[in-house]
Amino acid sequence: MAVGIGLRRALMGTLLEADARDFDFVECAPENWIGVGGRFGEMLDELAARKPLACHGLSLSLGGTEPLDLPFLKKVAGFMDRHRVDLYSEHLSYCGDDGHLYDLLPLPFTEETVRHVAGRIRRVQDAVGRRLAVENISYYAPATGEMDEATFVKAILSEADCDLLLDVNNVYVNAANHGYDAAAFLAAMPAGRVRYYHVAGHYDEPDGLKIDTHGAPVKDPVWALLAQAYRSIGPRPTLLERDANFPGYGDLRSELQLIRRLAAGTGAPA
Template identity: 65%
Template sequence: MPLKEDSVGLGLRRSLMESLQAAPTGAFDFLEAAPENWIGVGGGPGDAFAVLAARQPLVCHGLSLSLGGPAELDETFLRRLREFLDAHDAAIYSEHLSACGDSLGQLYDLLPLPFTEEAVAHVAARIRCVQDVLGRRIAVENISYYAAPFQAMPEIDFVNAVLAEADCDLLLDVNNIVVNATNHGYDAGTFLRALPSSRVRYIHVAGHRDEALDLKIDTHGAAVSDPVWALLAEAYRVHGRRPTLLERDFNFPPFAELVDELDTVRRHLADAGDASRHVA
C-alpha cells in the first residue's frame, strides 16, 4: 500500500506488539519492520505480524545487506527478501549506506564507508544489483558515524554521488544529521539543504544522548530533542512533506507518549503546508 506524504509511523517492535494491536484507528498511519527479524517467523509472533502488516501500510528497513561491504551480496537472502516484500505489499524498502559485514560474517554494527570515488562506485554498483534482484527502487539511509576511515570528499558530496550513480532514493534521517553535524563540526541546515528533494522517499526522526557539547550518541532510546524537531520542520520546508517514522528501539515510554510524539510530527507536517520544494 502506498504512503501518503503526511503519514506518520512507528517501528514494529516486539516490545510494542500489544500496544500496536490495541491502538485506536488513527494513532499511527504505517509501520516499519526489519525483514531480518520477521522472515520465516511463525507461531503467535508471526501471526500477529501478519495481522498488523495487513491492517496498516508497511515499509521495510533492512539491517544486514552491508551495501558498502567487501563480501559478495547474499543473493539467496535477496530472493527471500523479495518474496517477503511482495507478500506483504511493502510500500518501501530501505537499507543503510554503510558496511556491516565481511567475508567472515556479520559484524552487528553499521560501519561508515570511506568518502572516496572508489567507494561511490563500489556501493552504487551493489545498490543497482540489489534493485535488479528486488525488482524495485530502494532508499538508502544517511547513517550516524563517529570515526571516519578516510574522507577524500565531504559527507554530503559522497551521499549525493551515491544517490546519483546508483539511481536510488534517500531515507532521510534527520536525527543522524544533527548527530553528525555536532560530532564532525559542520552545519546541519547546510547539509540538509544540499540534499536532492527528488530523492527523499521518507524520513526518520529519533532521539539521541548528549555526552558533551560536541558529542552526541545516536541511541533511538530517548525522546526527540529540540534541535531534531527544528531540523525536521526545516526538512519539510526545504524538501516538502514526506512520510515520517518515529524510531524507538528500547527504553520504551508508555505508548501514549509515543503517540504524543507522533502528534508533534503531525503538527510540523501541518505547519509545512504546501512548502516550496528544492528539486535538485
C-alpha cells in the same frame, strides 16, 4: 502526510490495540520477521493487513566487499510480495566481513567507494524488483576521503539511481560531532530522491559527544531540524524510531502527533 512507527516485538500488542488514527504505516527489519510463525507471526499478519508495511534492512552491508547474499534477497523479495511492501530501505554503510559485525560502519567518501556501492545497490534493486532507499548513518570517527558527506551521499544516489531515506537525527548528530552545518546538509540533498524521513532520540555525553541510541525521546533541536527539512525539502512520510527504554504508549503517541503538526506547519517543540 503519512506518519509511521518502527515495529518492535515489545510494541506489537500496543500497536494492535492503538487507535487506528495514531499512525499510518509501520516499518520492520525483514531480517527479524522472515520465517517467524506462531503468535508473533499471526500478529504481524494482522498488523500488516491493517496498515501498510515498510521494510528497513540491517544486514546487506552495501559498502562491504563480501558478495551480496542473493538467497537472502530472494527471501526479502518474497516477504515483501506477501505483505504488499513497496518501500525497502537499507543503511549506507558496511556491516560484514566474513561474518556479521553487528554494527553499521561508515564508508570512506571517495569516488571509488561511490562506484563500488552504487553497483551493489543496482544489483539489490534488480534482485528485489524495487527501488532501494539508502539511509545516511551516524558515525563517530572522522571520515576520510575526497569529498564531504553531503557530496558523497548525492553521488551515490545519482550513480545508483536510488532513493534516500533521510535520517534527521543522524544529520543532527553528525553535524554536532563533526562540526558541519546541519541545515546546509539538508539543503544539499536532492528533494526528488528523498523517499521518507526517520526521526529518533539520541544521548548527549558529558563532553558534548552525541550518540545515536534510538532509546530516548526526540530532542528539541532534532524536532527543529525536522521542521527545517519539511520547509527546505518538503513533507514526506516520517517514521518515529524507538529501539529501547520504551515509554508508555501515550508518550510515543505525543511524538507521532508532533510529527503531524510540524508537517502541517502548526507545531513547535516544547
